[in-house]
Amino acid sequence: MSISRRGFTIGLAALGLSACDSAGRGQVFASRSDGALPDDLRPQSNGAYDAWVAAFKPRARAQGISDSTLRRGFAGAGYLPGVVKRDRNQTEFSRTLEDYLAIAASEERVSKGRAAFARHRDTLRQIEARYGVAAEVVTAVWGLESFYGERRGNVPVISATSTLAFDGRRGAFFEKQLIAALKILERGDVSASGLTGSWAGAMGHTQFIPTSYQAFAVDFNGDGRRDIWSENPADSLASTAAYLAKSGWQSGQKWGGEMGTPAAGSATPVSVLQPDAGGPRFAVFRNFQAIKRYNNSDNYAIGVGHLSDRIAGGGPIQAKFGPDRYGLTIDDRKALQQRLTARGFDTDGTDGVIGPNSRKAIAAYQQSVGLSATGDPSRALLDRLS
Template sequence: MPLSRRFFLAGVSAVSLAACRSGAADRMVTSSTRSSAGTTMRAVPNAGFDAWVAGAKERAKARGISSATINRAFRGVGFLPGVVERDRNQTEFVRSFEDYLAIAASDARIEIGRAMLQKHAALLRQLEAKYGVEKEVIAAVWGVESRYGERRGDVPVISALSTLAYDGRRGKFFEGQLMAALKILQRGDVSADRMTGSWAGAMGHTQFIPTSYLAYAVDFRGDGKRDIWSDDPTDALASTAAYLSRSGWKRGQRWGDEITGNSPSGRGRVVKPAGDSGPVFEVYHNYSVLGRYNNAQKYIIGVGHLSDRLAGRPALRASFGPDEHGLTLADRKALQRGLTRAGFDAGEADGVLGKKTFAAIEAFQRSRGLPVTGTPSKALLAML
């Protein structure tokens, strides 16, 4: 695959999933239309941006994009300050490996994924036979990227990419993505109004950036369009399988295994995503292939472990130990379930504490006449 996707997704992997929950009910950033400050993705007047767009149109023409395509693509395009804010504040969304894994392979994500394996069994068997990528791996990428299509993103891609290219922090990269998006429109795979995605221009069920789409997307339905935006996930899942296949996926081989100690079997190498506390993995060739899709370590292990759980393999054996509040992952899940049972919605009981859980704690404390701290504790868990 082009290096651009690795560069891009390594930069935003922390927000593609790790910011998707805030205890954890905030939406995935790859599909959210709200910035971290709550600003909606609404275009605002910007004369400098308008001038930049005029120049970009000329550069697009020089690259062979037709005037008709350009006019359709830029009709209604606008500067999105929320996109710039997202791009400049990614670090605030960084989750620990424990939290990331708890989200990526949450009980709900496993349950939904198994249902999707059944619902799309015939398609996934076809993809596995054609591309040599296990159905659970395809489904796991789908689950991590968009929660099985539930959160594909509704930000206008042309506006988002134009905003990021104009902003200039990674202007050359995003202008390249913009030009690729225009080529997609010119080919007729999707209309400009349907070309929506994340704040950073990742699109569809499995969040392809435009250059990766041009390189790897396939028309598996045979209708003449490579439609990764449709409610029907066929082309998106096929495109993901094609991507992994062409990146060197070896069917029947593991991505990695949890091990005890620091000595690999000789077939792979050891990685310690949580340092000396938490699980240790021996990883193999397919680990690197998943890294072609997104080379962030958390992402690779998140997809790999979710694929294992979808295939019926057990949860990880190693424990991460208690957090700064003295609570283990099991404790935090129990706390969230207890709050929700008491009538204070803490979101999905995945053990990842964030805004919704903290708000539920505060509401519970207020209702009981307790000091309103929003702080989880063993004592609070015992009360619940």
């Protein structure tokens, strides 16, 4: 079985796209707006966890982890009940491509991406020259994974991975991540206090899990450390390019593009995809599969590819998406969100994506006017709010 960079579903990302609220804010990182961690992501007393850690340490020593590293790694570490809660309560659902792109290639993400590219142009071009991966694609991965470094996560990785290994639902997998995280400390790439990430242990600007960091991270700036946590994103961006290069990226070739537009190019595609019935069709090439090695999802790979084209100056998707299962277009859904928010039922964004916050607002409005609080959008609801 092949394992992608993530190797498991943590609810994405970047964005956290498979677990985003309606405004596209990822639920992966779980810190408050002031940057502080909520109480359930702070270590709490748990005797069974302490016993597990004591039994784990000999296994770690057998894999080359020194006592010094174990002391540093577990100093201040502990059981995080919020990690277990988030792991068990991940919402499993699939977004339409239209919803996905409304978040992944929003105008805000495009404008921030162009600004980030401009700030780091020299570094990105150097990375492209070394690894052969288009600079705009690397930037797009950065944008989807951490909103260009704004949402890297500040949960201690040793606490997070040891909690999940102890919990046991995916114990063997997370024990491997814990060992890999300790090896990062052993090598000296980052301090114990700096080894932070998402609640599930994904780290840095482009959200590498520890085992993928061990396999693919690079020291691009030559300071002797593979520092994906630094404010300087160079090592993270180069590590992403290295990953894609080793995943089969072909230099000078496109990822694909919307059929019937210049973005698709003139070469014969490997395949043609139409993720949403009646929606746009995409010609995809071999580099599309390299992106899927980073996250094994057609929507993710189209999101990265399309965002990279927008960062490079390209325009939005040209073909129209049809109405959703409720008979509403994206413009209808945006209008519904705007009208709800104007009535005091805040949807926390008006991007046309009906996520948990929008459903909560709909249900609250329905209840306020004596309707059944289903939380479902509808044409009748939109008309009632007009």
